[in-house]
Amino acid sequence: MSLLALEDREAALAALERLLLASWRGFDRARDGQPPISGELRERLERPLPERGIDAVAALELADRVLDASIEQPRPRYLAYVGSSGLEIGVLGDALMAAHDVNVAVSAGGADLVERQVVRWVAELVGFGPCGGVTTSGGTLANLTALTAARERAVPGARRRGLAGRRLALYCSAEAHYSVVRAAEVLGIGSEHVRAIPVAGARRAMDPQACAAAIDADRAAGIVPVAVVATAGTTLTGAVDRLDALAGVCAARGVWLHVDGAYGLPAAATETAGALFAGLDRADSATVDAHKWLFVPKACSILLMRDPAALHATFSHQEAYIPHMEAEEPHAVDQTLEYSRPLRALKLWLAFTVHGAAAVRAAIEGNLRHARLLAGLVRDHPDLELACEPVLSAVCFRHRTADNARLVAAVQADARVYLAGAHVDGADCLRACFVNFRTTDADVAATVDVVAELAARAAPRPPAP
Ligand SMILES: Cc1ncc(COP(=O)(O)O)c(C=O)c1O
Secondary structure (H helix, E strand, C coil), X not given: CCCCCCCCHHHHHHHHHHHHHHHHHHXXXXXXXXXXXXXXXXXXXXXXXXXXXXXXXXXXXXXXXXXXXXXXXXXXXXXXXXXCCCCXXXXXXXXXXXXXXXXXXXXXXXXXXXXXXXXXXXXXXXXXXXXXXXXXXXXXXXXXXXXXXXXXXXXXXXXXXXXXXXXXXXXXXXXCCHHHHHHHHHCCCCHHHEEEECEECCCCEECHHHHHHHXXXXXXXXXXXXXEEEEECCCCCCCECXXXXXXXXXXXXXXXXXXXXXXXXXXXXXXXXXXXXXXXXXXXXXXXXXXXXCCCCCCCXXXXXXXXXXXXXXXXXXXXXXXXXXXXXXXXXXXXXXCCCCCCHHHHHHHHHHHHHXXXXXXXXXXXXXXXXXXXXXXXXXXXXXXXXXXXXXXXXXXXXXXXHHHHHHHHHHCCCECEEEEECCEEEEEEECCCCCCCHHHHHHHHHHXXXXXXXXXXXXXXX
């Protein structure tokens, strides 16, 4: 038997099955708090490299205890940041993917077809229209990939000759995700050349006229506009930029329009929010994180690319260790920033294949309803108020009299519900984001109850006169 083969595969697999089932059952309902990391566990996790191994079943059980003492996003009352749900079929897909361990870097047969089909399915789901694209490890990398292609379009040959003193700029909402700034830093555009366009009105969308004026002013100053990054669901409040108007601004000026829909774009598939995304089919590229609102486990992001040749123009190369003919189907390494790549698309392919698009759409619609439900409960509560009106499934709210930063810390320490802290218009608030198919109406109601209870405990409301 090979040195690294498991001694008893069947026993290890049976243990995994038992542990998976127990964790899924545990995720079905909220639990009362967060188990502490025991002294014994902490001691184990500080031990040096083991020279000899232990039984696989014992090791899997230990790993399961470590995970149970971690902040797990699939729990129905995990509402912080933009979580993920660890969709069960996605978990099984990840296991199957890892077992086969296909490298989607060079031509990989059936795996390439799965990735292309998933890209087409996501485009169809959100209404992006005909396109190509690739999967990446997350929204940050998908945005960087798109903006690398946009830079090559704006300054042809930049990948080889560098920027040669040229000044470039990017345009995005003042509330865009930091990954846009990071891309500007990595691409030599510079974070100081990211034009943060103010958001306007209750919709908190970037002002298209201000965006157009910023592009025109830069052009007049000899600065090359690389792209407008519209956000379709800001991380903070879920605001959706006016894609149609921005597409008009970009088309009139020959500027690339990228849509960062890492969080919010799946809502384009719904009846109640779909209209907010009008104009998406005019964008050059778009990011959708499947590990956010398409429910699959991390990490899987989809980059939709109107003209797939733009990726090829940006990333294609010939190396002695991967010679390929020009006429050949492009390898993934000729279209992405990465080399070794797992078949991340498999879990999403399985999710659509097992549940169908209708169920996925309904689950997203359910999360939008949860946000409206929470907003209503906050509005009706004498001590709570909304920081702004929710657009998608993120709800920012605050206690009228409590220190809200301390309240966030108390809620996180209590851990019956897990909320994030945030700043809206400079003021502290609590933020709940619904992207989990396991969350129920009772979990939404518990959120308000727990926040009100902890605020009252910290500083009881004075009795009415
Ligand atoms: C709008 C937006 N863009 C990009 C990202 C980054 O995505 P990732 O964490 O997958 O890199 C996020 C993460 O929350 C996001 O909300």
